[in-house]
Amino acid sequence: MPKHELILLKNMMQPGYTGSLQDYERAGGYQALRKVVGKAQPAEVTAMVMKSGLRGRGGAGFPTGVKWGFLPKGYVGPRYLCCNADESEPGTFKDRQLIERDPHQILEGILLACYAIGAETAYIYIRGEFVLGAKILEQAIAEARTAGYIGANILGAGITANVWVHRGAGAYICGEETALLESLEGKRGLPRVKPPFPATHGLYNKPTVVNNVETLANLPHIVGRGPEWFASIGSPPKSTGTRVFCVSGHVKRPGNYEVPMGVTFRELIYEQAGGLRSDKLLKAFIPGGASAPFLTPNHLDVKLDFESVAAAGSMLGSGGVTVMEEGTDMVWAALRLMEFFYHESCGKCSPCREGSSWLVQTMRRIVAKRGRMEDLETLVDLCKNIEGRTVCAFGDASVAPIMSTLKYWRPEYVALIQEAEAANLIKLEPAGARH
């Protein structure tokens, strides 16, 4: 029996639940769509979402209803909804579970969003590696189409809503909303300079909303149970609802845990995920995917809500919580993540393209015990020349592992360099001088 009421993971936890249309309807699915399509004004649905306080679950935490409100009023012509199912952030695997185990929950959310913003076409941009998820979504779309939830004249209300699955080719940058749009248009996935924002100039230069899978999966519940109910869960008024946190690393029970926002990291790591795997002490954790600065055991009582994690110097990001036990080599951990960012840098902005390469080279030198004390200054200098100087947030994200490990575990960097210096001194000494 889970300690907290499950919302998004509830259906899939029921014995025998397959995620089929029949199972979803039996669990009350598509009732929220039936409640509003042709019965409530689209603006009323947007108002509900605003009132619920729902904020994006893709990383930035932007208020969903407010984002929808940026679409131009009275615009005549196509507008689009894109469901961001790229989920490439290291340590993040919640969208995959939502897709594979309860696809209709997402489809109902997509259809509600389409209704609210007046979009007749929605695309689900799914990362290429999610082969199973893409198949499951295609099957669910076919079921929903046959049942009259998707297509022309949905639920006989004269409204058209089509949903298509688009598979990416496996680039992390394509999760960034404007790179996603470029990729969807058939171009190379490079982020666009903003403004203009997708709300006015999005897919094919038309008004577009990009929302994360988990964000959209919340909509049937907000519409079905009411925005007041949703707004009362979590840490109101700024962090409402639950979040599905992906706990990985050195814990006894890695996995996805849905908890109301505002529980502490201590509860998530020690109660939900069973604590450290070998009962060693906790050394570090990343609170919100690889882009979020590392935190320490001193932050265990920080609440898992947007404001509290920001006040602690990090971010809730994508909800990926990676736990590291005592004994973890923090310089190596930072290098490992830096290698990921270096590999995934799209190359559009020179500070990120060139800087990530220099960061990796410098970090590799330190880990290989060939570093110099001045490398630490070089690292900080390189990071500062990337931060805030790129078109998208990738640049800021890429420096988080190095900056935060330097902040909390600088002595580990220094020890490696001192070992390197000692070895060099020994090498430089003339033969026999050591005796």
Ligand SMILES: Cc1cc2nc3c(=O)[nH]c(=O)nc-3n(C[C@H](O)[C@H](O)[C@H](O)COP(=O)(O)O)c2cc1C
């Ligand atoms: C480098 C980079 C990668 C991103 N990857 C994802 C992703 O895989 N999934 C996602 O939903 N958002 C991702 N985002 C955030 C999106 O740009 C965007 O903010 C989000 O899809 C908006 O949805 P939301 O408002 O529902 O959170 C990424 C952002 C950056 C800068």
